[in-house]
Amino acid sequence: MDNRKLAENFTLIADLLEIKGEVVFKTRAYRRAAETLASMSQQAANLLQQGENLTAIPGIGKAIAEKIEELVESGRLQYLERLQQEVPRSLVDLLQVPDLGPKKVALVWKELGITNLEELEAAAQQGKLRQLPGMGEKSEAKVLAGIASLKRRTGRTPLGDALPFADQILADLRALPGVVAAEPAGSLRRRKITVGDLDLLVAAEDSTTVMNYFVKYPGVERILGQGPTKSSVEFSNGMRAQLWVHPPQRFGTALQYATGSKEHNVRMREIALSKGLSLSEHALTRENGEEILCANEEQVYAALGLPWIPPELREDRGEIQAAQLNKLPLRLDLDQWVSELHTHSTWSDGKVPIEDMVKAAIERGYRVIALTDHSHSLGIVQGIPPDALPRQKEEIDRLQQKYGSQIKILQGIEVEIKADGSLDYPDEILATLDLVIASLHISLRQPRQQVTQRVLNAIHNPHVDIIGHPTGRLIPEREGADLDMEAILQAAAQTGVALEINAHPKRLDLEDIYARRAIELGIPLTINTDAHAPDQLDLITFGISTARRGWVEPQHVLNTWEPDLLLEWLDKRGNSNAAR
């Protein structure tokens, strides 16, 4: 049983306990354990096998460790099975309805015998909910609207879609009179791969104009709430956004609060309390009621004796302890970028000739670009047949002459890891290329052991330099291959092959938690855009954010290395002509 499954079990326990009416601290403990498990870079099952004590993990004590053990060993959990006999499991679906929480779910269950969404909708339509204590006509209408919205919603929005949408709203908000600043917050600012609601924050003395503008923004289907400091809306596409407005002199605490994560903020407030301060979105408050206002986030962190923590790290994964010890990772940044190592041209499915990609790379200040067109077997695109590689080489040589010392152009390949586990090109051909990326695109649904073995084969091929977008996932439509990631990481550490964090917002693969594990194991990483057109080179920032979320530092990333160092590394990999 993997960590995700374990986390699902503990989340289910928390939901059921909440409906049952258990004390909140117990449910909170189960939720925290679920979060921790989901964000661990190593499998709990593996740790158990190695004889590690799970109670060493923060948030996991004796009781939960025993439950993990039972789940890993038997695939079942007696405690959960007993719990489900008390509280019908289908009730947790009701918690998904906006404005329905555990108390109201328990109420409709106990008073009306409702156990699922269909029964809830029917009861609301029949006007039965309004008769319950504490509920009225409006609550009933809210339930119906909530169910409708639930049916319309597609779940979390990919970061690549949410960010441009939010940026447009923010630009419009900045243009309003009296608006001093407008920034993204929440998971958007932390650059999670998917975003639930859009969280937006505005600095302004008077919120009235801003709020009135926001709730009437084009595309707003309904207003979920509107107040002087906070409003939230739902768009016709099902996306939700909420906006906070705070005075500029309180913007720091407000931004810190709105950025989250919730768990990070809880830790921050605990530290504040230990220093005799109370931290809220409005201010830090001393015990005598005196307020300390923070116009920027640096002041908030400084007041707690901490350096500023980059938003991508704020997931309560040890960043606060690291900050206290002054051991936060060195910040990875675009201005450190030297090379782009995964691009396509019209030699396969790219949109432009090599020269246009080269020029675009030069414009961005890069000093190395690798053209890595697809090998020929990938059916959906026109790959390069092996006998065309010499002609491509001639073109690259000609361009290298033309652009001379401005940029080094590498002839690479994105070679397909075929369904049978072999690579699409024989070793003799791979050996002639400057750089080899091996990637999965097909037969991703093979059983774990089989698909993992394919990647392991590629890792052990001495000509392969990089494993491209390891799982092959596409957000949100395609789940990645069910890889045994620890086995892959161990093999990469052993052979020295680099793993890619593919920067395309539909991929962001290797994902953050495994990037973090990779650097622990000393595996070189590379962050590339997989650009099929010049402007896609700018997607690199998504990859950088994902790497930051994985605590990756500049020296871990091939793309920040000086060209000489990179070419030397490629040469040592044994297949490269690059240095010549």
Added chain:
DNA sequence: GCCGTTTTCGGCCCGACTGTTTTCAGTCG
């Protein structure tokens, strides 16, 4: 259920907004 340079028992973050209420509970982030 977890946790401990004040604690192995008694704590466990803070506030906005809504609806159903006559002062607050529930939900959300």
